[in-house]
Amino acid sequence: MITLGIVLVLLGEAVLFFEEVPLVDFITGTIWAPMFEPKSFGVLPLVCGTFLITCGAAMIGLPSGLGVGLFLNDFAPNWLRSIIKPVLEILAGIPTVVYGYFALTVVTPLMQRMSPSVEVFNAASAAIVVGVMVLPMVASLCDDAIRAVPRSIKEAGYALGATKCEVALQVTVPSALSGIVASFILAISRAFGETMAVTLAAGSTPKLTLNPFESVQTLTAYIAQVSTGDTPQGSLEYKSIFAVGMLLLVVTLFFNMLAYYLVKRFRTVTE
Amino acid sequence: MASMDDMLKSMSKSVTLTTGTANLGDSQIEHKAMIRAIWRPRPKRRWLAGRIFFLLTLLSTLIGLISLIFLLESILGQGWERVSWEFVSSFPSRIASRAGIKAALVGSLYLTGLVASIAIPLGVGAAVYLEEFAADTRLRRIIDVNIANLAGVPSIVYGMLGLMVFVRICALGHSLLAGACTMSLLILPVIIVTAREALKTVPMGVRLAALGLGATRWQTVRAHVLPTAMPGILTGVILSLSRAVGETAPLLMIGALSYMAFVPESPMDDFTVLPIQIFNWSARPQDEFRVAAAAGILVLLGVLLTVNACAIFARMRFQRKMQW
Amino acid sequence: MVTGNTNMSGNRQRSFDPSPPYALEARDVNVSYGTSRAVLDVNLKIPEHTIVALIGPSGCGKSTLLRSFNRMNDFVRGAKVTGEILFKDSNIYDKAADPVLLRRQIGMVFQKPNPFPTSIRKNITWGPKINGYQGDYAALVETSLRRAALWDEVSGKLGESGLALSGGQQQRLCIARAIAMDPDVILMDEPCSALDPSSTLKIENLLLELKERFTIVIVTHNMQQARRVSDYTAFMYQGELVEFGPTDGVFETPQQELTRDYVSGRFG
Known part of the structure; x- marks a missing residue:
């Protein structure tokens, strides 16, 4: 019901937008300049910015999240586990705007001190912060998936003279793989749709670049920018955010369906 | 060997x-x-691999812990001195040192109250219906997938929906009510999912026992199933409420103000909330505003901690009652 | 109860020594979980190339004792083992002993079949692979499966999942997996309890063949099974080793009243 509403609303406005801007231009254009004359609506720079940050965040958040999951299961004694778990929950509960603040006031100055060429708004610090943001989610989902691996299978591994590392990487992780992959996908989709931290940290310069130390703009940040500015309703820019939102929705829905399917398959395997 | x-x-x-x-x-x-x-067997090499593996996992755990400490430290260091009664009780100002968060704080609390009164009955009701009454049809399975998916839709998309439906079509304007409706939409899927999980954990035996005594389905649910599932439902509700407190993007979309010199008095008034205030201050280049943002974050985290503490307290009380 | 048993068992258990060489020798072994003690002062000599059955009512500590032979109790939080267990003339609980190398030489088969969720072939080759086996893997797979009397049933489908097999086949796969490591001792923890009678029979016949090559310690709650397959039987009760001796002796002329009551089915 709600999905239908979302789709209808977005579609309605997006169609209006595409009446004025051809779909092909939208998808393949390399310049995003809704505010200037001549107006140009090539979504690629926004996609590129989003992609850059999502990849960066995934590179940080996914392996370390899996690492935390493994650590909690294989090495942490009970007392340590009972400390780490709540800490992760706190991390997961911190509002995203706080992460944005963190990126702007702590991460970026730190990076600037290391290399002066880093811009005030840059993709890298946004990626780092989003990575830290998805870490607790990945960690707790991986933890669940790893815990669901039957103890007996791990014991079989140990009984064959395997070390802890060998059992963890060659027995546990493959058995929990679909759960782990599902957590990865959810995290990517979350990083993809993240707004506030990215708006604050990455800036608002739509650019087709792969240099993480430059300022970029993401799909979500563009929506936020337009909606906070004084854009008259019905104008082309106003309609453009619905086209962008549509794109956002389609991609995240795709990711989520994938994760949902994997988790379902994972359940049937373990039960 | x-x-x-x-x-x-x-x-x-x-x-x-x-x-x-x-x-x-x-x-x-x-x-x-x-x-x-x-x-x-190469025991040395395998032992070394095990060590490296251990260190890697330890390292990733430390990343999480250290970033939390770092984050709290930087916010505390910057904002602690700014937090005062004056800060909480004054309105935002163009002069950074005099800016306060009264309007935002009140707006946040107001909004949370409204969201709770809209989302909790709807969410728990939907969960009970889906779990206890709905037949296992094709439609229900579609709804299942749908709800799971909705929980993952980016919050800003909800903001766009809210902007269209509540602000424009229902003509609620940039009001508290519109904000609350949008937020409720956002957290409904989360409430439904967690409440259903909680209901699923209620043993079938409880249901069968009550039905066997001649209770109707509704009586069974009300008298036995709901109370048993209450701790789980409460946890989900509180967690999603605290998400609503901290969420910014959708409200930005529907046009919550960033400068307000008065306290909202009715659900139809304009409003602002803490995260938006923080966002606004953080985005400004002056250091004084950054300090104010840090202080605002402290207050926000304080509110969140209180809400979560309430959740834990409520859950404990319910669980104690449950130990018959 | 406990003190009574101590009196009854007395020195009786030490009076019987099977002839050497021994594959495993337990000396004053105690195992405790937190404050509860699961195994009390057990002394037991397990001769090479025999099948030794550990019997007793549930909760008597027989599985715990078995799991202390290859240090699987290391993975149980709060478990503590004292005393010595000698394997190849050295104490496996020695500080310098490597539990990983130990488990490579002492295989284990569990109560419930627990194949890895991969192909049959990989189930068997994984252990040798991580332990640096340098020989021909195809031959290893075939030999192990033949020895586990499973080859004829699975030879055409080595690439299929081990989980697709029936319960009895899965358990024989687990035995094949243990054999592939070419261990000296195989520990079996109620290997037939989750299986139907015909699978059980197959595995019992298999055990009798395997003892030519391996020493087998088997925990069972099924006394008929212990009688059918084992050469020696150890009866445990409430953590203590009450009686140990040749199987026929334990079942036909038990020395202890407790043993007599148990083997005649009066309790347990």
Whole structure:
């Protein structure tokens, strides 16, 4: 019901937008300049910015999240586990705007001190912060998936003279793989749709670049920018955010369906 | 470790072994192959690999812990001195040192109250219906997938929906009510999912026992199933409420103000909330506003902690009652 | 109860020594979980190339004792083992002893079949692979499966999942997996309790063939099974080793009243 509403609303406005801007231009254009004359609506720079940050965040958040999951299961004694778990929950509960603040006031100055060429708004610090943001989610989902691996299978591994590392990487992780992959996908989709931290940290310069130390703009940040500015309703820019939102929705829905399917398959395997 | 001699001795025995199904000629050749085989366990190398693996996982755990400490430290360091009664009780101002969060704080609390009164009955109701009453039809399965998916839709998309439906179509304007409706939409899927999980954990026996005593389905749910599932439902509700408190993007979309010199008094008034205030201050270049943002974050985290503490307290009380 | 048993068992258990060489020798072994003690002062000599059955009512500590032979109790939080267990003339609980190398030489088969969720072939090759086996893997797979009397049933489908097999086949796959490591001792923890009678029979026949090559310690709650397959039987009760001796002796002329009551089915 709600999905239908979302789709209808977005579609309605997006169609209006595409009446004025051809779909092909939208998808393949390399310049995003809704505010200037001549107006140009090539979504690629926004996609590129989003992609850059999502990849960066995934590179940080996914392996370390899996690492935390493994650590909690294989090495942490009970007392340590009972400390780490709540800490992760706190991390997961911190509002995203706080992460944005963190990126702007702590991460970026730190990076600037290391290399002066880093811009005030840059993709890298946004990626780092989003990575830290998805870490607790990945960690707790991986933890669940790893815990669901039957103890007996791990014991079989140990009984064959395997070390802890060998059992963890060659027995546990493959058995929990679909759960782990599902957590990865959810995290990517979350990083993809993240707004506030990215708006604050990455800036608002739509650019087709792969240099993480430059300022970029993401799909979500563009929506936020337009909606906070004084854009008259019905104008082309106003309609453009619905086209962008549509794109956002389609991609995240795709990711989520994938994760949902994997988790379902994972359940049937373990039960 | 088995020495070569031991190994050879035991290997040679295997030649005389006859297994029920084995063909003796074949297996002799294979055993010779096994005798020639050498085991190279390389314990040192594997031990080293294990150490490295351990350090890697430890490192990733530390990343999480350190970033939390770092984050709290930087916010506390910057904002602690700004937090005062004056800060909480004054309105935002163009002059950073005099800016306060009164309007935002009140707006946040107001909004949370409204969201709770909209989302909790709807969410729990939907969960109970889906879990206890709905037949397992194709439609229900579609709804299941749908709800799971909705929980993952980016919050800003909800903001766009809210902007269209509540602000424009229902003509609620940039009001508290519109904000609350949008937020409720956002957290509904989360409430439904967690409440259903909680209901699923109620043992079937409880239901059967009550139905066996001649209770109707509704009586069963009300008197037995809901109370049993309450701790789980509450946890989900509180967690999603605290998400609503901290969420910014959708409200930005529907046009919550960033500068307000008065306190909202009715659900139709304009409003602002803490995260938006923080966002606004963080985005400004002056250091004084950054300090104010840090202080605002402290207050926000304080509110969140209180809400969560309430959740834990409520859950404990319910659980104690449950121990019959 | 406990003190009574101590009196009854007395020195009786030490009076019986099977002839050497021994594959495993337990000396004053105690195992405790937190404050509860599961195994009390057990002394037991397990001769090479025999099948030794550990019997007793549930909760008597027989599985715990078995799991202390290859240090699987290391993975149980709060488990503590004292005393000595000698394997190849050295104490496996020695500080310098490597549990990983130990488990490579002492295989284990569990109560419930627990194949890895991969192909049959990989189930067997994984252990040798991580332990640096340098020989011909195809031959190893075939030999191990033949010895586990499973080859004829699975030879055409080595690439299929081990989980697709029936319960009895899965358990024989687990035995094949243990055999592939070419261990000296195989520990079996109620290997037939989850299986139907015909699978059980197959595995019992298999055990009798395997003892030519391996020493087998088997925990069972099924006394008929212990009688059918084992050469020696150890009866445990409430953590203590009450009686140990040749199987026929334990079942036909038990020395202890407790043993007599148990084997005649009066309790347990």
